[in-house]
Amino acid sequence: MKVENSAEGPSSIHLDIPQLQKKNEIIISPISAVTRDGSTGNSVSPPPPPPLQAVPAPEKKLTLFALRLAVLEKAATGLGALGFIWATVVLLGGFAISLDKNNFWFITIILISEGTRIFSRSHELEWQHLSTSSIGDAGISSFRKLRSSSRALAESVKDMLSPVSSGTRKPSQHSREVFETTDATNVREQKLQRKPTRKWTPSEVPILPYGGWVFLSRNISKIFYLLQLLSAIACVVLSLMKLIMHNYGKVKEGESKNQKTSLIIFYALALAEALVFLTEKVYWQWTVVICKLLEGVNEECNLEASGMISTRRFFYDSYSRCINGSIFDGLGMDMVTFAMDLICSNSPDEQLIGARILHRFSFTKPFSDDTLQKIGTTPPVIERLVEILNWEDPQEEEIRLSAANIISKLAGKKQNSLRVVGITGAMESISSLLQTNRSPRSKADKIGEKKTFDHEAYGYWTFNSLGLLILKELARDHDNCGKIGNTRGLLSKIIDFTHADEAILRDSTVATLQVLTVERSLKVIKMLASTTGTTGRKLRRDISERVFTISNIRDILRYGEKQPKLQKRGIEILTSLAQDDDATERMGGTGGVLKELLKIFFQEGVPKDQKDVRIVAGEALAKLAFGSKSNCHRILKLNVVERLIEALEIPLLHVNAGRILRNMCAYSGPESFNQLKGVTAAAPTVLKAILSGEGKLQEVMVGLAAHAFKFMTAEESTAVFERAGFEETKLACALVEILRSYRYPDIKVPRMRRFAIELAIWMMRDNMKNVQIFRDLGMEEELEGVLDTTSELESFNIFSGSIGLRRHSTTIHSLVETALMLLKDRFDQPIGH
Structure with a gap:
């Protein structure tokens, strides 16, 4: 509350309502209706609507000032x-x-x-x-x-x-x-700096x-x-x-x-008439010069020093409307509409004024939502902003920079992003922001066509970063990902930005903008590579076929120890690309990729906030080893089986270590029998996890046991169980209990029932005692229940959203029939047979 002395009357008390609302974040709701008997009607009347947050409008002070001046001016006239x-x-x-x-x-x-x-x-x-x-x-x-x-x-x-x-x-x-x-x-x-013009x-x-x-x-x-x-x-x-x-x-x-x-x-x-006119001028001078109304509004609008140009221009336009038309015409003006009109004009100065206002209002919290909504619902303004992205004249750099920032904010909202992409040539305009060479007139380009960054002449890094930010926001939509991939030359430009020199990666104090540009390019590639459906399949193929994609990521893994965020983004790209068989082979065949992933996976002494890099490295290794015999052999050549077995004891790594070992045991082929036989040493750890674990860990360990235990003979398995202090009955009970607990496929552990049946089949082969145990535990009934509840979810090992990509070679129906055959064919035979 404040007391003001007005020239129009005695002092009055003013409550700054918008500030009160901003502080308390509430608006008093209407009083509920009162019935005839005096009681309130809250129980009958509908609930009051949610409170509306008032959008502050400092420019209303200027329009009101313009109206008062217009009253005096028209009275004098x-x-x-x-x-x-x-x-x-x-x-x-x-x-x-x-x-x-x-x-x-x-x-x-x-x-x-x-x-x-x-x-x-x-x-x-x-x-x-x-x-x-x-x-x-x-x-x-x-x-x-x-x-x-x-x-x-x-x-x-x-x-x-x-x-x-x-x-x-x-x-x-x-x-x-x-x-x-x-x-x-x-x-x-x-x-x-302004060049001469013909006008x-x-x-x-x-x-x-x-x-x-x-x-x-x-x-x-x-x-x-x-x-x-x-x-x-x-x-x-x-x-x-x-x-x-x-x-x-x-x-x-x-x-x-x-x-x-x-x-x-x-x-x-x-x-x-003269006194009224002079009163107007005195009021004008008092308000503008003494009370500094324009400076105050400019500060409230957060337009900074350069914004005084915009504020004055807005006031003059509002005042002109009040003078030339009705005194109320100026009240219909607001800063956002005023700026949108200016940015659509043909005058460079007016375009700059409009761009500055829209940029400030789009990034100022109280005004941002309202500003972006108005821009998003005005197609000519969006078209002009997209058109400005193509401007490469150094004198128009600030206008282009403001337009790029505004587009990046618009693209953050799905509805607006669709409007942006819907404009003809929008993707090409955004692609122009990723230009990395100097102007064609530069001497460096004329001699040797060398592409460099001229920071003093033009802010290439800034535009590159903004262009990637816009693409990242647009890539949140599936359809936009397809358009990005189909835009000629755009995908190659994005991949080029994933390159980082060794000096940049090894220096944690390197310029933030350079690292940010690399990180944003990796984010865009990650989002494109993780796209679902046919579009995603095509994008993953296109990305992996670019010759620099995998090698650039490999350099990040090799030299980016001090840039864990970049490493994480790069590994996530490899994981997404591994959904494609050809890409999996390309990554495995690129020298050093598997080695660097294993190095990161086993790296110790990593700060807590960077441990997720080791996790994603394990996920990528598991994906690369899945279904790829050649990649499994490459991993075996690195002699990491013992370290993977040790990793089964580490809570941070045990899930992914189990996946990697399981895939190696499943897809390496018989020629790797001797190299993988040592996996049986992990049996105690695996059995313990199956009996006491749950969720993803239990699923992985059951799957690992189903394949790792195949390297043991019956006598060796018995000896292993005895040394570990486990009875086979306990394991059988655990498997039956898994089928009983998961009567329907679980999206979180879609392979749980499959792995349990595979392990049960291994236990029942050539072991009538285990057959009898499973029979007594009601295994046959549970298996028949599985037949009635199978779904496509259990037929795939890798998913892209809700779409299965890699189908298991053996259906779950075949596994159930095999297990039932073992139970029925051997049930009536003597146990010692």
């Missing part, structure tokens, strides 16, 4: 028009002959002054608007240039009347206040050939402003002189006696 009509019709028309010379000239001078003020006022807004249409001249506004003090007014007059440009002499202290600001400094830098800049047009500084169009509004002040002051002085002196001339006999009254009315109207 109305009084002036009435006085003009009164003078021409009543005085000069009715009493022209009888008026004395003194009053005649007073009236004439007042009318000329009033006409001058009306003329200059009608055109001042046009020139004020012109002064803010160019970035180079918006740093100075007429009402900031002209102070209320006599010194400021005198300096302004002196500046305008001097034939020498003000830039050639030492500025005064007041001039330094106006010019030496951040805005002006930026403006001068931009103007120096006149409106603010630089010399209205008269020899007028010098005075008649440059950007200074005309100042001249008009001074004319208004001088004419208003003249009207006040002349009117007061007549009203105070009562010098209305003598009325001759026979002439009308209304002449004196008519003159009093005219001078009163002229005085009232």
Whole structure:
């Protein structure tokens, strides 16, 4: 709450409602209806709607200020028009002959002054608007240039009347206040960098050939402003002189006696009109110069120093609407709509102003949602933003940068991302952000066509990073992934950014933007590679066929120990690509990939927040070993079986270590029997996990046992169970209990029942004792239940979303029939047979 003294009345108390809502995050709901008997109707009436969060709009202060100025301006204009009509019709028309010379000239001078003020006022807004249409001249506004003090007014007059440009002499202290600001400094830098054009800049047009500084169009509004002040002051002085002196001339006999009254009315109207106008100017100066309304709104809008140009331009446009149309027309303006209109214009300065506003509002939390909603529902604005992404002129770099940032925010919402991609040529425009070479005119490109990054001339890294960010947001949608893959040359550009030099990977203090660009490119590739369905299959093939994809990731794994995030992203890409058989063989055949993955998987001393890198490395190894005999042989050549067995004891690694061993035992072939025979040493650990584990760990260990125990003879298995202190009955009970617990396939452990049946078959082969045990435990009934509940979920080992990719060579129906055959055929035979 705050108390303010208003010029319009006594002090009043104001509650800043938007701030209260922001702090408490609530809006008081309507009072519930009261029934006739006085009780509330809460039990009958529907619940109140959820509270709506009010969107703050600081620019409403400017539109309200513009409306109040317009009221005063139109009141002054109305009084002036009435006085003009009164003078021409009543005085000069009715009493022209009888008026004395003194009053005649007073009236004439007042009318000329009033006409001058009306003329200059009608055109001042046009020139004020012109002064803010160019970035180079918006740093100075007429009402900031002209102070209320006599010194400021005198300096302004002196500046305008001097034939020498003000830039050639030492500025005064007041001039330094106006010019030496951040805005002006930026403006001068931009103007120096601006190339000559074939068109006149409106603010630089010399209205008269020899007028010098005075008649440059950007200074005309100042001249008009001074004319208004001088004419208003003249009207006040002349009117007061007549009203105070009562010098209305003598009325001759026979002439009308209304002449004196008519003159009093005219001078009163002229005085009232001038005073209202001066009141408007005082109110203007007080609000803008003393209270700094524009600076306050600019700060609330979070537009920073350069945003003053935008704020002034918005105010002038709002004020113009109130003056030229209804006084309420300006109230319909808001910053976002204003910025969208500017960015769609053909003026580079207006485009820059609009881009700055939209960029700031899109990234400022209180305004972001509302701004993005308006942009997203305005197709011409989205089309213009997408078009701007193609602009490569260094002078338009800031506009392009703002557009890229806005598009990145729009792409974060699915509905808006679809609108962006739906624009013809949108993907090509986004692809243009991934340009990495200098301008074709650069010497480096002409000699040897060398592609480099020129950070001082153009922010390539920034645009590359933003382009990848946009693609990452768009890739959240399945259809967009297909469009990214089908855009000519785009996939190759993205893969090129996955390359990182050894120096960058080994240095943890390297420039953040470079690492961020590599990370974003890896994220995009990961999202594309994990796409489901036919689109995903095609994308994985296209990505793996690019010759630099796997080698770039290998370098990240090899040298990126200090960049665990990059390693994790790269490994996730390998895991996704491993869904494709050809890609699996390419990755295994790329020198060092399996070796580096195993190195990361076994790496010790990793901080807790980086341990997930070891987990994803294990998942990638398991995928690469699945179904690939050649990859299994490559892993065996690295002599890591013993280390994998040890990893079964480590909680962080035991699941993936079990998967890797299981796949190696299943797909290595008989020629690797001797190398894998040592896996049987893990039997105690595996049995313990089967009996006491649950979920994914139990599933993996049952699957490992089903294949690893095949390397043991019956005598060896008995000895292993005895040494481990386990009875085969316990294991049989555990397997039957698994089938009983999972009467239906579980999406979290889709292979649990399959692995349990495989292990049961191994136990029953050539061992009638185990057959009898399973029979007694009700295994036959459970197997028949499996036949009634099988689904396609159990027919695949690898999934892409809800789509199965790699089907098991043996169906679960075949496994159940094999197990039932073992139970039925041997049930009636003696146990010792």
